[in-house]
Amino acid sequence: MPTIELEEHADFQDWQPLARHLLSKQIPPDDIRWNGAATGNLFGDDDALCPDDITDASHRPSSIRISRQFIGLARFAAAHRDPQRFDVLYRLLWRLFTGERKLLQDAADPLVITANRLAKEVGRDRHKMQAFVRFRALDLKDINSDRAPTIYTAWFEPDHYILRLNADFFCRRFHNMDWTIASPYQSLHWIERKLFVGAGTDRSQLPDHDDYENYWRCYFANIFNPARLKIQAMQNEMPKKYWHNLPEAPLIQHLVKGAGQREQAMLLAPPKAAPKLPSKTRFDRERWLKKKRLNPEC
């Protein structure tokens, strides 16, 4: 039984050439073990199969055409942390090629439901990463005067292996900045408009504060309306698991506690000391419109 060797955080790019190869050899899903760390035999050879073996173009079968819909689904599902994901995807691929061409449209098929669920969870994680990655500026002026003086660094802990999947979003948006996004399993570095994918790390390597975070916290605290509390709605969209990497999160408990009091105080307090505007500055619409009609100017 062939065993396929893939790293724990392998994604679509790692899986695709292997899947094509296996499909072209017509190896059915039941005959394959997608096993991260195990070694084994493929066709009796001594080495197990891994992605590097398939990069040679001569291995690429030209007769296999895979639908865009499947590729879209697989790109996402393959980034899920469930170790079964590659088995699920290969089974799907196999069925698509052995007579069930429209399988992906059968929304009630259990395998399709599973694959869609994986893709959906990855999609949500990816969207949350785009939302919750927070950069901190690191000034490099003294270190290396040849490169850009500031590098923006961020620490993020995704649920799934989505860094490569999300790289394009950050490259397009922050195209002219140097930045790094580090996670426990992998890191992305965008230096002088080129992308480098590196190893995972820990957050001690990164800056622990940024002056703009004070302004951000000030904004967060003030844009919130204490007359309305919808904590469940807030937590549904911004789950607590993200809070320890968000600079505004420490404010939340305090804001919630104080909200009821603030509303009461607002209604009961005597007018503040700030003076009212002089009434002669109040707007007279008719007069202004008349003046405009008499003096049209740019």
Place this chain on the structure above:
Amino acid sequence: MELMQKLAILADAAKYDASCASSGSIQRDAKGSDKGIGSTSSGMGICHSYAPDGRCISLLKILLTNLCVYDCLYCINRHSSNVPRARFTASEVVDLTLGFYKRNYIEGLFLSSGVIRDPDYTMEQLVEVARSLREDHNFAGYIHLKTIPDADPRLQALAGLYADRLSINVEMPTQQGLAQLAPEKNHVAIRQSMHFLKEHIDESKESRQKVNKTRSDTSVIPKRRATNRLQFAPAGQSTQMIVGADDSNDATILHNSHRLYRSYGMRRVYYSAFSPIPDASANLPLQPPPLLREHRLYQADWLLRFYRFNVNELVSPDQQPMLDLDIDPKLAWALRNRADFPVDINRATREQLLRVPGLGPGGVKRILDSRRFRRLRLADLKRMRLSLAKMKPFIITADYRPGNEPDSLILRSQFAEKNHAQLLLF
């Protein structure tokens, strides 16, 4: 005044504008230039944070200043109020926007302002901030500008070239309400301005579509500059009504929304529950409306836009002037129209399926897709993660039909009880 203090005052002053979206624009990014920053998409926006009031924080939403020469009674910044006042310079706003954006705190800027001196002067200041972001800093992120109806059309036209979205708040559901509570605002000027924006938005969209047809590559717009004649507020316009500051009922509000969507091509109408403000005028109600009322209005608004409901099916001035607070408007409609149910999942049209309580457009699509492969049974619906509890009294599947049909009143109280428990968390 220090920047931090200004930010506190002018963010606080901006909280009553419910608009938060960073969605629906066109695709842009920073790749076209050497020093540009930012990107937008034509799809969903991104909520970078959420406040404890449940509202998404997507943009830096601030007033340029909360000084104001108008005296709208419901507004905390009205002329006769004595809140502390502040004013940003254009470059302060630009710096804050870019600083936040580079750290990925926001999708862009939402800029409103009190009216200072007169509408033209104020509009000039607003436009200058947007111009500077686009032209001096090659900012390609999202910009939402408030538009002041009486401002010179040339300034309004300029605003559209720099902004993704423009908005004018109708504020009151009725002309009388506006005249009574916002004496310097004029309903004719508001409508004219909305019409003006609609014309420009539509014209620009048509030009883009023509250009797309003649292009061989897939890029949406020329990436030469951050501003471009083909982009007039590509994310359209929106507006807001304050709910519960006057005595307008839900029927009035929703008929007004329907008109706004139809006549001005509004992308969104926001409903903002009137919030108690300090130093309130005696003409305002003492109590705010229940928050739930705002929620039901949004649900009704969704039904109009995505579920093909007609406004007369949800409310009517005589029989149903207010939406039911205890149950959602879709369920309320179903209970009033039992004769249309149960709906056969395996045979019904899309329109009929969209009417089933608990079934949304996504679920309807999944049903229509999988129907071609099999006759759907209850277990299939469950596997597809549809809300069976809500749907069951109203559907037939290959292996199920509702039993002795319970009385509408009983059904209603069953669902109302469930809702009540959930809403305590609200």
